Amino acid sequence: MNTTIIDLSLWDLITVYSLLLMSIGLAHLLKAGQSKDLFWSGLRMFVQLLVVGYVLHLVFALETALPVLLILTVMIGFAVQTIGSRVQVKMPHFYRIVGTAILFGCGGMTFFFCTLVIGLEPWYDPRYLIPLAGMVIGNSMTGASLAVERLAAEFRECREEIETALCLGSSVSLAAEPAVSSAFRAALIPSINAMAAMGLVFLPGMMTGQILSGTEPLIAVKYQIAIMCVITGSVSLTTFLILRLGYRSYFTPHQSLRED
Amino acid sequence: MPLLQARAVSVSRPGEAGRLQRVLRETTVHVDAGEVLAVVGPSGGGKSTLLRLFNRLLEADTGEILLDGVNIRTIDPPLLRARIPLVSQKPFLFSGTVRDNLQASARLRRSVLPDLNDPERQELLELCQLNPAWLDRDARKLSIGQQQRICLARALLGPCQALLLDEPTSALDRPTADLLAQTFRELASRKNLAMIVVTHDLRLAEYCADRLALLLNGSVVEEGPAARVLSHPATAEARQFLSLAPVENGETTA
Numbered sequence A: 001m002n003t004t005i006i007d008l009s010l011w012d013l014i015t016v017y018s019l020l021l022m023s024i025g026l027a028h029l030l031k032a033g034q035s036k037d038l039f040w041s042g043l044r045m046f047v048q049l050l051v052v053g054y055v056l057h058l059v060f061a062l063e064t065a066l067p068v069l070l071i072l073t074v075m076i077g078f079a080v081q082t083i084g085s086r087v088q089v090k091m092p093h094f095y096r097i098v099g100t101a102i103l104f105g106c107g108g109m110t111f112f113f114c115t116l117v118i119g120l121e122p123w124y125d126p127r128y129l130i131p132l133a134g135m136v137i138g139n140s141m142t143g144a145s146l147a148v149e150r151l152a153a154e155f156r157e158c159r160e161e162i163e164t165a166l167c168l169g170s171s172v173s174l175a176a177e178p179a180v181s182s183a184f185r186a187a188l189i190p191s192i193n194a195m196a197a198m199g200l201v202f203l204p205g206m207m208t209g210q211i212l213s214g215t216e217p218l219i220a221v222k223y224q225i226a227i228m229c230v231i232t233g234s235v236s237l238t239t240f241l242i243l244r245l246g247y248r249s250y251f252t253p254h255q256s257l258r259e260d
Numbered sequence B: 001m002p003l004l005q006a007r008a009v010s011v012s013r014p015g016e017a018g019r020l021q022r023v024l025r026e027t028t029v030h031v032d033a034g035e036v037l038a039v040v041g042p043s044g045g046g047k048s049t050l051l052r053l054f055n056r057l058l059e060a061d062t063g064e065i066l067l068d069g070v071n072i073r074t075i076d077p078p079l080l081r082a083r084i085p086l087v088s089q090k091p092f093l094f095s096g097t098v099r100d101n102l103q104a105s106a107r108l109r110r111s112v113l114p115d116l117n118d119p120e121r122q123e124l125l126e127l128c129q130l131n132p133a134w135l136d137r138d139a140r141k142l143s144i145g146q147q148q149r150i151c152l153a154r155a156l157l158g159p160c161q162a163l164l165l166d167e168p169t170s171a172l173d174r175p176t177a178d179l180l181a182q183t184f185r186e187l188a189s190r191k192n193l194a195m196i197v198v199t200h201d202l203r204l205a206e207y208c209a210d211r212l213a214l215l216l217n218g219s220v221v222e223e224g225p226a227a228r229v230l231s232h233p234a235t236a237e238a239r240q241f242l243s244l245a246p247v248e249n250g251e252t253t254a
Helices: A010-029 A035-062 A065-086 A094-117 A126-157 A159-167 A172-197 A205-212 A217-250 B047-054 B077-083 B098-102 B104-108 B119-127 B144-156 B174-190 B202-208 B226-231 B236-244
Strands: B004-014 B020-031 B036-040 B062-067 B162-166 B194-199 B211-216 B219-225
Touching: A010 A035, A035 A065, A035 A126, A065 A094, A065 A126, A094 A126, A094 A217, A126 A159, A126 A172, A126 A217, A159 A172, A159 B077, A172 A217, A205 A217, B004 B047, B020 B036, B020 B047, B020 B062, B020 B194, B020 B211, B020 B219, B036 B047, B036 B174, B036 B202, B047 B162, B047 B194, B098 B104, B098 B144, B104 B144, B119 B144, B119 B174, B144 B174, B174 B194, B174 B202, B194 B202, B202 B226, B211 B226, B211 B236, B219 B226, B219 B236
Parallel strands: B036 B194, B036 B211, B162 B194
Antiparallel strands: B004 B020, B004 B062, B211 B219
């Protein structure tokens, strides 16, 4: 089997960008009003990935832990920011809660996988740690966004139910339970769907990437299974932490619903 | 000593343009066991705010509320709320059967579920005019009047000493409201409950209350036996309010 990697030349890249031009043309034809968005997103992708490519190139060459940790911090920062931009009405201490949850949820799971499972040597080996953490943080970000959005919606729409429970002598945790479990369910749906459809509906990105770069398909499959478990673990732990730390912020210290 | 009393409670809430507005001004009311107190007044006069202070859904800025002589701030809110449940204007039922709803209070307090067939509970359901044949029906499919009766029985099935009722009949038609008013009366005397009914409906007050407190702009302007205040108000403010207030239910909304 041929395991040499086919590099893409600048000309190849220009050729594929012509496909984006076609999309812009089609969007224009249907008056979808997305031509500008497509153009700028395409350009942003090019610049962002080029920068990331050079940064990774540099970090791989440096072989020290500090730049790796720096990159992970930036990733977490962006993830928290993105979750924040998704919800209009934020619970009190939003950033502190989400930041802590992502740090422990994603950090914990990634650390678990890298040290206890694959036994990374050195522990910060950027070739593994950065892409793995990226996938874990990215997916947890999506799950956490869904959870905080749903939690806010539940507290808005189910005020009556929650207050009725409080008026009957319920603790805040029991009164909030339906809202919290609904938010948790929302966060986990993408992971459940992805695992169930894996290999049938689509070949997942990481596995495809590994196969394209010459990895034996069976090894790629094992990695994919492992990373899906890590991702699902991280999504659940991150979401769990956000919900446990966050639901109380909808209540006053004397255990009634906040008014706003 | 009254079972439940508010002593000089004041509350300010953010009103229009975020400015603090005084909703209650050193308001003092009390209610004894077995007695129904109606707090009457126009919408926005602070009635619901006052009611919500008694089970700590809201906290007063100054003043104190005593249950059996004990400041309620020293009582754990869930315990307090089980002892002084609040039934709101619009009945809210949890999804499930009537039985599920009647047992909700115990379930939410992680307590043993009450046996609805024991004679004492049967009597309570009867007092609330709940048909035992409804127990296994979908609670949310019953009429609003029946739903409000379920809310009432649900609140009373806990360790209830006093009951707070916030415009309890405003979602009901007149005959249903009148029947429910009689139910409140009977429950208070038979179960020796202290009851505070907040309403703008003078007929409800007349039908069920022993005493009446008229709350205007956050202050009690007149208080006394319900029949006397309604027929011979002593103050000018009370006379003016009573001459304008609707006697029929549903004419104004709270």
